Structures are given as structure tokens and as C-alpha cells.
Amino acid sequence: MxxxxxxxxxxxxxxxxxxxxxxxxxxxxxxxxxxxxxxxxxKRIASAKDNGAIWAIAQNQRASSQSLNAVRESLQRSISTVDVAISAGESVSDLLLQMKEKALAASDTSLDSNSLSALNDDFKALRDQLAKAVSNAEFNGVNMVSASGVTIAALANSNGTSKITVAAQNLALGGGNVTVAATASIATQSSAAAMISTINTSIQNVSSALSKLGTGSKSLSSHLEFVNKLQDSIDAGVGNLVDxxxxxxxxxxxxxxxxxxxxxxxxxxxxxxxxxxxxxxx
CATH class of the missing domain: 1.20.58 (Methane Monooxygenase Hydroxylase; Chain G, domain 1)
Structure with missing residues (x-):
């Protein structure tokens, strides 16, 4: 064969x-x-032709990460604005304490007219300084403690559907918190005695307003820390997919x-x- x-x-x-x-x-x-x-x-996957499905997933995650940059900027800007408002509020509180001291001293019936006049001048100077502190408490064009204070609404997620709000607190003279009038004075012992009660109420109101601002600033800072960690996690996840x-x-x-x-x-x-x-x- x-x-x-x-x-x-x-x-x-x-x-x-x-x-x-x-x-x-x-x-x-x-x-x-x-x-x-x-x-x-x-990169293991540098373009859609390398692996279309994985590239699309990574691209969507990159979009989320980049969007979080805007969230971070919004939170940082809001924190700065609230912190400026808190600084102004603390100055207002300190000035009210000094004004109370002057009013209490002026309520003494044993004072002569010259001493009372000097105390009244000091009181009005402190009053005007308080007004300036409120009007100058501005960051990036936003003032949270003026009579027409702006409420902060910071971005909280990458879609812009969630926000963290910190309400404005009116610390201007004659407002809801500082009940001392813009023209207030202690020219007489009787007006000085009446002013003590008004200032006490203002001090309590300002303390409450500062507490709200402080809570808002803490919330913004905590969320900023979370957003930083979230962005790092997303970037690491994208790296795991394509690097x-x-x-x-x-x-x-x-x-x-x-x-x-x-x-x-x-x-x-x-x-x-x-x-x-x-x-x-x-």
C-alpha cells in the first residue's frame, strides 16, 4: 500500500x-x-476602540469627578463667605458688650454732664463702628449679615440637584437681631438705663445668629471633606479600569x-x- x-x-x-x-x-x-x-x-484602555464598554464607564466617571471640582469650589467659596460673616458677627458681639458697659456707666445718676457726654460720645462711636463692621463683612460680593443679607446655597453633588443652605443673619442696627437703633444714644441717665435692656436682647440675638452661622460653616466643611474623599475614590476607580x-x-x-x-x-x-x-x- x-x-x-x-x-x-x-x-x-x-x-x-x-x-x-x-x-x-x-x-x-x-x-x-x-x-x-x-x-x-x-493606560491599558486609552480610547474607545481598545474596549468600548470599559472606556464609556470610565468616561462617565471622569465626568462625575470633574463635576465635583465645581462642587468643591462652590463649597470653598461658601465657607469663606460664612467665615467672614462669623468674624463680623463676633465683632458685633464684642462691640455690644462695650456698648453695654458704656450704657451701664451712663445710667449712674451721680455722673455730671461732662462725664455723661463723654460716655455718650464713646457709645455712638461704638455704634457707628458696629455699622461699619456689618457693611464691610463681604466676600466675593456677598454679605450675609447686612440688612439685605444673602443666603448661601452651595452645590452639594455633581448633578447640581442638592444644595447646602446657610441662612443669612441680619446683624445691622435696628434689625431683627441687633435691636439698637442706628441713631441710638445715651444722652441721659434714663435713656442709658433703657438701653441696657435693649443691648442685652441684642447680645442674646447675635449669639443665636452666630450659632446658626457656625453650624452652617461646620456643615459646609464636613461636606467638603466628604467631596474630596469621594473624588479621590472616583479617580482611583477610573485608574483601576483603564490604567x-x-x-x-x-x-x-x-x-x-x-x-x-x-x-x-x-x-x-x-x-x-x-x-x-x-x-x-x-
């Missing part, structure tokens, strides 16, 4: 060995190009470079098969 063989015929027209060697070399070159791109960019393992890619690069050199040698050997056939006709 004749023994059947599956060996490829020797041909000068079709070099099957060279074709296979070239296919393997091209595959190695493609893998080498991919690995070099990962090393150059540091390349450079140690692994470096080892793969060396292996592919060796494989490429072997492929070139294999193709060179396969291309010599035609010249070997010439020996059959000598």
Missing part, C-alpha cells in the same frame, strides 16, 4: 512557510505596538521583542526555501 503524506508541495510560486512566518510576525508586531502604546500612555500595569507591560515588552527577532529569523529562513529548490536541478 502507498503511504499518504500531508506534506506541502515544494513550489516557487507559493511559499506557504513564508506566508505563515509573515502572519506570525505581523501578529507579534501588533502586540508589540499595543504594549508600547500602553507603556507610553500609562496599565507597567511592571507587567515591561516584562511583556521584552518577551515580544524577543519573539519579534525570532519571527524575523523564521521569515528569513522561509524565504530561503526557493533558493534551496535550485539545488535539485544541479
Amino acid at each position: 502507498r503511504r499518504r503524506t500531508d506534506l506541502m508541495p515544494n513550489s516557487v510560486n507559493t511559499n506557504v512557510g513564508a506566508m505563515i512566518a509573515l502572519q506570525n510576525l505581523n501578529a507579534t508586531n501588533n502586540e508589540l505596538t499595543t504594549t508600547q502604546a500602553r507603556i507610553n500612555t500609562g 496599565a500595569d507597567l511592571a507587567k507591560e515591561s516584562a511583556r515588552l521584552q518577551a515580544l521583542q524577543t519573539k519579534q527577532q525570532l519571527g524575523i529569523q523564521a521569515l528569513s529562513i522561509a524565504n530561503q526555501s526557493s533558493s534551496i529548490l535550485l539545488g535539485l536541478f544541479r
Whole structure:
């Protein structure tokens, strides 16, 4: 019986060995190009064609992370605005204490007119200083403690659907908290005695207003800390999805470079098969 063989015929027209060697070399070159791109960019998935689904997920998360930059800026700006308002409120409270001291001293019936007049001048100077502290308590064009104070509404999430609100507190003279009138004076012992009660009420109101502002500032600061951590977590998650393992890619690069050199040698050997056939006709 004749023994059947599956060996490829020797041909000068079709070099099957060279074709296979070239296919393997091209595959190695493609893998080498991919690995070099990962090393150059540091990313395993740099574009949608690398992996469309993962790239889309990562892109959506990048959008959330970048949106949180605006949230952080809004919170930081709001914290600064509230802190300026708190500083002004503390100054108002201190000035009210000094005004009470002057009013209490002026209520003494044993004072002569000159002493009473001097105390009244000091009282009015403190009153005017209080008004200036309130009018100058402005940050980025926003004043929370003036008669027309602005309520803060800071962004709280990346969609803009949630906000943290800190209400304005009117600390202006003659307002709901500081009941001392803008023209108040202690020119007489009787007016000075009446002023003590008014100032006491104002001190209590200002303390309550400062407590609300302080709570609002703390809430903003706590949320800012959370947003910072959330953004870091999102960025780390995106990195887990698309970043390349450079140690692994470096080892793969060396292996592919060796494989490429072997492929070139294999193709060179396969291309010599035609010249070997010439020996059959000598």
C-alpha cells in the first residue's frame, strides 16, 4: 500500500512557510505596538476602540469627578463667605458688650454732664463702628449679615440637584437681631438705663445668629471633606479600569521583542526555501 503524506508541495510560486512566518510576525508586531502604546500612555484602555464598554464607564466617571471640582469650589467659596460673616458677627458681639458697659456707666445718676457726654460720645462711636463692621463683612460680593443679607446655597453633588443652605443673619442696627437703633444714644441717665435692656436682647440675638452661622460653616466643611474623599475614590476607580500595569507591560515588552527577532529569523529562513529548490536541478 502507498503511504499518504500531508506534506506541502515544494513550489516557487507559493511559499506557504513564508506566508505563515509573515502572519506570525505581523501578529507579534501588533502586540508589540499595543504594549508600547500602553507603556507610553500609562493606560491599558486609552480610547474607545481598545474596549468600548470599559472606556464609556470610565468616561462617565471622569465626568462625575470633574463635576465635583465645581462642587468643591462652590463649597470653598461658601465657607469663606460664612467665615467672614462669623468674624463680623463676633465683632458685633464684642462691640455690644462695650456698648453695654458704656450704657451701664451712663445710667449712674451721680455722673455730671461732662462725664455723661463723654460716655455718650464713646457709645455712638461704638455704634457707628458696629455699622461699619456689618457693611464691610463681604466676600466675593456677598454679605450675609447686612440688612439685605444673602443666603448661601452651595452645590452639594455633581448633578447640581442638592444644595447646602446657610441662612443669612441680619446683624445691622435696628434689625431683627441687633435691636439698637442706628441713631441710638445715651444722652441721659434714663435713656442709658433703657438701653441696657435693649443691648442685652441684642447680645442674646447675635449669639443665636452666630450659632446658626457656625453650624452652617461646620456643615459646609464636613461636606467638603466628604467631596474630596469621594473624588479621590472616583479617580482611583477610573485608574483601576483603564490604567496599565507597567511592571507587567515591561516584562511583556521584552518577551515580544524577543519573539519579534525570532519571527524575523523564521521569515528569513522561509524565504530561503526557493533558493534551496535550485539545488535539485544541479
